[in-house]
Amino acid sequence: MPDTDFNEEDILTQASQGDRDAFGQLYERYLDRIFNYVYYRTGNLHDAEDLTARVFQRAMNHIQNYTDRGVPFSAWLYRIAHNLVANWHRDRSRRQEIPINDVPVLPSKGDHPEKNLVRSQEQSTLLRIIRRLPPERQNLLILKFVENMSNAEIGAIMGRSEGAVKSLYHRTLLSLRDQIGDQNINLDND
Amino acid sequence: MNRSKSILSEEQIHALEASLAGTLQRVTPPLEVVNRLRERIHFPEPRMIALRLRDWQRMFLVFGGVMSGMLVLITIARALFYLVRRHA
Numbered sequence: 001m002p003d004t005d006f007n008e009e010d011i012l013t014q015a016s017q018g019d020r021d022a023f024g025q026l027y028e029r030y031l032d033r034i035f036n037y038v039y040y041r042t043g044n045l046h047d048a049e050d051l052t053a054r055v056f057q058r059a060m061n062h063i064q065n066y067t068d069r070g071v072p073f074s075a076w077l078y079r080i081a082h083n084l085v086a087n088w089h090r091d092r093s094r095r096q097e098i099p100i101n102d103v104p105v106l107p108s109k110g111d112h113p114e115k116n117l118v119r120s121q122e123q124s125t126l127l128r129i130i131r132r133l134p135p136e137r138q139n140l141l142i143l144k145f146v147e148n149m150s151n152a153e154i155g156a157i158m159g160r161s162e163g164a165v166k167s168l169y170h171r172t173l174l175s176l177r178d179q180i181g182d183q184n185i186n187l188d189n190d
Numbered sequence: 191m192n193r194s195k196s197i198l199s200e201e202q203i204h205a206l207e208a209s210l211a212g213t214l215q216r217v218t219p220p221l222e223v224v225n226r227l228r229e230r231i232h233f234p235e236p237r238m239i240a241l242r243l244r245d246w247q248r249m250f251l252v253f254g255g256v257m258s259g260m261l262v263l264i265t266i267a268r269a270l271f272y273l274v275r276r277h278a
Contacts, residue, residue, distance in 0.1 A: 123213040145214035
């Protein structure tokens, strides 16, 4: 993931001194990741776009405060995103379900169309189950599977130890297993 | 799938992880969204706009400039009106 030409420390120093171009480089680097995180937490493109913009605007306004905290910049950004998403959920009287058509489903090559349809329905159901989990469990799954982060990296973002993340992951899988069983989703990947 | 309280078998873990990996895939934001976001982030922040409005010196210059411009326009309009009426 690290670029050879990208020295994040230098860029961060410049950005914290008000260099907008430097901040622009950070923005280009983290846009996709933050967008994905927000997208999976909100479930729709429109709010994901709006909240992603607000994450970066808030980061730009407070980047001077970042350097003193000693956490990776990505962790700091994810925390901003997490707080904004939490506010977004709080502002809504009820949680919005993900419209099935808004869920990105990638069909497997060579599969029969009917099989793809069943799979996409199962994925939609699984997404709905995931979005009913407590926020920290959703965060964990998104960071682990969408961002392919290790438990240590997730711990840095969530402010937990690696062991605590591992334990939370196990409990999350248990909870998912039980809920998937209730929904009769087939987990066999044949 | 057996429900043995708080124990997950290796098989269950693999099946769950495979399903999660298949469902939680990285999405690429549409290009128009990326472009809109890029434009939006380069706009002046509301805080900066508020700061500018609180800058009295700049406000005074802007207000003075607008008033002077309007005065010039009114003078030109009056002169033209006078000339047109005189020829008529």
